[in-house]
Every structure is written in C-alpha cells, then in structure tokens.
Amino acid sequence: MIILLEPNVPAETHRKLVERVRSLDLDVVPLELGARRALEIVGSDPSRVLGLADADGVLEILTRRTPLVSGEPIWPHFTIRVLIATLLLIVLLALLTAFFPPGLGDRATATPPADAPSVEWYLRPLEVLLHKLPAAIGGWVVLLFWLGLFLLPFLDRADTSTARGQLQLLILRVVGLATLAAGILFALGVLS
Amino acid sequence: MSRSGNAASRLAQARGAFLGTRSRFRAFLSHAASTLVSPHYRGARWITALILILFVTQLLTGTLLSLYYHPDPASAHESTHFIIDNVPTGWLVRSIHAWSADLLLILVVAHLLLVFLRRAYARPREYQWVVGVLLLVFTIAFRFTGRLLPWDEAGHAATLAGLNLLEEVPILGDAAAQWLMGGDAFGAKSLGRFYTTHALILPWLVVFLVAVHVYLLLRHGLKGGDR
Numbered sequence: 001m002i003i004l005l006e007p008n009v010p011a012e013t014h015r016k017l018v019e020r021v022r023s024l025d026l027d028v029v030p031l032e033l034g035a036r037r038a039l040e041i042v043g044s045d046p047s048r049v050l051g052l053a054d055a056d057g058v059l060e061i062l063t064r065r066t067p068l069v070s071g072e073p074i075w076p077h078f079t080i081r082v083l084i085a086t087l088l089l090i091v092l093l094a095l096l097t098a099f100f101p102p103g104l105g106d107r108a109t110a111t112p113p114a115d116a117p118s119v120e121w122y123l124r125p126l127e128v129l130l131h132k133l134p135a136a137i138g139g140w141v142v143l144l145f146w147l148g149l150f151l152l153p154f155l156d157r158a159d160t161s162t163a164r165g166q167l168q169l170l171i172l173r174v175v176g177l178a179t180l181a182a183g184i185l186f187a188l189g190v191l192s
Numbered sequence: 193m194s195r196s197g198n199a200a201s202r203l204a205q206a207r208g209a210f211l212g213t214r215s216r217f218r219a220f221l222s223h224a225a226s227t228l229v230s231p232h233y234r235g236a237r238w239i240t241a242l243i244l245i246l247f248v249t250q251l252l253t254g255t256l257l258s259l260y261y262h263p264d265p266a267s268a269h270e271s272t273h274f275i276i277d278n279v280p281t282g283w284l285v286r287s288i289h290a291w292s293a294d295l296l297l298i299l300v301v302a303h304l305l306l307v308f309l310r311r312a313y314a315r316p317r318e319y320q321w322v323v324g325v326l327l328l329v330f331t332i333a334f335r336f337t338g339r340l341l342p343w344d345e346a347g348h349a350a351t352l353a354g355l356n357l358l359e360e361v362p363i364l365g366d367a368a369a370q371w372l373m374g375g376d377a378f379g380a381k382s383l384g385r386f387y388t389t390h391a392l393i394l395p396w397l398v399v400f401l402v403a404v405h406v407y408l409l410l411r412h413g414l415k416g417g418d419r
Contacts, residue, residue: 085238086245093249093295097287104276107269108348119353120339122297122332127353130360139362150325153318156311169311176308180301 125186145179239303246296247402250334251395253289257282261341263387265380268343293335300331320408323401330398337372337390340383351386352378 119127130138148155156172159165185191260279262271275282304324307313313321340351355378358369372389374381 082241085241089242089245089295093288093291096291097284100291101283101287102290103346104269104272104342105344105346108265108343108345118350119357120335120350122335123354123357126357130357135360139360139365142361143363146325146329150322152308153313153315153321156314173309176305180305 121187121189124189125183128186128191239299239306243296243299243303244402246292246299247398249292250289250296253285253292254391254395256285257289258391263341263384265343265383268341268383272342272344290338293338297331297335300328304328316412317408320405320412323405323408327398327401327405330394330401334390334394334398337386337394340386341390343383 126142129142132138133141156169158168158172160169182191257275260271260275260282262268272286275286277283279285307321307324336351336354339347339354341347355369355373358365358372370376372382372385373379374385
C-alpha cells in the first residue's frame with residue numbers, strides 16, 4: 001500500500017502520519033510528491049493506493065480507528081459483504097435441507113444388502129482408477145497423484161520469462177484441468 | 193514523595209506496557225485485515241471466507257449432535273433417530289451438518305484449483321500449499337468417517353466399500369484402513385475408532401493446520417504483492 005501526500009502537508013502532520021502508519025505495521029510508504037508523479041510510480045495498479053491525502057485527509061487517517069483496504073474501511077464496507085455472503089450460504093443450506101434432507105436408512109447389519117449403494121461421490125474417481133486400471137498399477141497411480149499434488153511447488157520449476165517455461169506452465173495447467181474435469185465426471189457418474 | 197513518585201512511575205510503566213500490548217494487537221489485527229480482505233482475487237477471497245464459515249458451522253453443529261449421539265453399535269442408530277425425531281431442531285442441525293460437509297469439500301477443491309491456476313503455490317508459499325493439500329485430505333477424511341456414524345445400511349455399505357478402496361492403495365492405504373477399523377477386519381471396535389477420529393482427532397488437527405495456513409498467509413501475503 002502507498003499513501004500519497006500532497007506537497008503542502010505540514011511537517012508536524014507528516015511526522016505524525018509516519019508514526020501512525022508504522023504503528024499499524026502496514027507496508028505503507030508515505031510519499032511527499034505531487035499526485036501525478038505518485039500515480040506514475042504506482043503505475044497501472046491504482047488499488048495499491050491507500051489514500052490520496054491532503055492536510056484534511058491526513059488528519060482523517062491519523063484519527064481513524066478502522067483499518068483501510070484500498071481506501072475503504074473494513075466496517076461497514078467489507079463486513080456487510082461478508083455478512084451478505086454468510087446469509088446467502090445459510091439460505092442455500094436451508095434450501096438443501098428443506099428439499100433434500102439426508103435420510104436415515106434401516107439399522108446396519110453385519111452384511112450389507114446386495115442393493116446397497118457403493119462408494120460415495122467423492123471416492124468414485126478413486127474407485128475408477130483402482131478398478132479400471134490393472135490391480136498393481138491403479139494403487140501406485142493414486143499414490144503418485146497425491147505425492148505429486150503435495151510436491152507440486154517443488155516440482156514446478158518453470159521459468160515463465162522464457163517461451164519454454166511458459167509452455168511448461170501451459171501443459172501443467174491443461175493436465176491439471178483435465179484431471180479435475182475427469183474427476184468431476186467420475187464423481188457425478190457421467191463417466192464410469 | 194519518593195515513594196509516591198515510584199508508584200506513579202510503576203503505574204505509568206504498567207499503563208505503557210498494557211497500551212503497548214494493545215497497540216501490537218491492533219497492529220496485528222490491522223495487518224491481518226489488510227491481508228485477508230485484499231481487493232485482489234475476489235473470487236478466491238469469498239471462497240476462503242465461505243470455507244471458514246462452513247468449517248465453523250461444522251464444529252458448532254457437530255458439537256450439538258455429539259450431545260445426543262452414542263458411538264456404540266447397539267445404540268448409534270437409535271440415538272440418530274432420537275436426534276431427528278425428539279431433539280428440538282435436531283433434524284435441522286443434522287441436515288445442516290451433512291450438507292455443509294459436502295459444500296465444504298467442494299469449496300476446498302475449488303480453492304485449491306484457483307491457487308493452482310494462479311500458480312500461487314510458487315516460492316515462498318510452498319508450505320502453504322502443502323498444508324492446504326493436507327487440509328483437503330483431512331476434509332475428505334472428515335466426510336468419510338462421518339458417514340458411518342448414523343449406523344444405517346447405506347452408510348455401513350459405503351464405508352466398507354471405501355475401506356476396501358483404501359486398502360488397495362500401496363504403502364499407506366492398508367495401515368490407514370487397519371487403524372480406522374481398529375483391527376484387521378471391520379467390527380464392533382470400528383465405530384468407536386471412526387467416532388474418535390471424526391469428533392476428536394480430526395477437528396484438532398484441522399484447527400491447527402488452518403492456524404498454520406492463515407499464519408503463512410499473513411507472513412507471505414497474497415500472490416501479487418497486493419497487501
């Protein structure tokens with residue numbers, strides 16, 4: 001974040017502002033520059049500007065109690081958005097609960113009935129891998145997939161400043177998306 | 193004079209220490225807020241917020257269900273029936289617990305996908321990714337261990353099928369399945385193991401890992417230097 005100061009901010013106000021932003025432990029760089037020059041520094045990312053402060057703006061920042069995000073206070077701007085998202089989530093859960101309540105079948109017996117459902121949706125991709133591939137290979141493919149997922153940051157060393165690196169990254173993304181798409185289709189039972 | 197002067201000095205020191213602590217706490221809150229609600233990557237931010245809300249929902253509803261649930265094969269099914277039929281809003285709490293578990297799993301996968309596509313796992317956030325994948329594994333484990341608890345036919349069959357799959361995974365699969373079953377075969381001990389894993393072990397593990405995940409996020413910030 002960068003705070004931009006107009007050139008006419010008094011020295012004492014400037015000193016207080018620097019103390020204030022340091023106490024907030026934010027990555028704030030007060031710049032005593034004209035607005036145009038400061039915007040050139042910020043470049044094409046104006047969201048990094050915390051506030052364009054003149055003398056009155058500085059006083060407001062000095063006395064503010066709520067942290068800012070891109071010049072917007074957490075309260076009420078972001079808080080209300082989080083509350084709305086929570087409300088929508090509750091509505092979604094209420095609808096699912098009302099129209100598709102989870103059932104409770106008969107008490108389990110020692111041997112499940114023949115028509116009992118097989119694995120749940122999130123394990124179907126695993127089931128397909130283990131049962132469609134030869135027995136010895138399927139398990140290792142699953143193990144290697146999870147190992148690769150864990151170690152992805154250490155395996156992906158593509159240098160995106162080169163064409164070769166960009167191609168490597170593209171291939172990785174295509175493989176990742178294809179794997180996910182296959183997993184979803186297996187989970188939904190479209191493929192089996 | 194000297195004694196009162198010392199007392200005043202000590203009071204001033206104590207006040208300074210208290211305010212200092214509060215100031216550091218405020219600084220931490222401010223830093224956390226500016227990182228967690230960054231204006232960038234809005235989709236990812238809302239997914240993360242929903243994941244946290246759903247996780248808290250799981251903890252709350254799970255705690256309520258555990259007040260009436262009996263993790264014993266002889267009474268597990270009856271206690272689940274009791275929750276649905278006799279406990280006020282018990283059916284609603286159980287339903288929310290079940291549906292939010294599915295939504296949570298979907299959103300964790302979506303979050304991981306967004307991180308993957310943005311390559312936000314790259315240095316210095318490698319360990320944040322590793323912790324995130326661990327959280328995905330534990331979210332699946334949560335869902336899997338919870339399905340047996342009502343002790344009905346469908347859950348029983350799904351769990352047996354899942355354990356059979358787990359046993360086929362080399363190195364780790366067999367040991368994990370045996371640990372969950374409480375022996376070489378699925379039996380009376382298994383429900384207790386599933387319940388302990390679901391209600392005691394996994395919640396603490398996940399709370400710890402979420403704390404590490406958020407700590408690493410605050411330490412390294414979001415990708416793009418957008419703090």
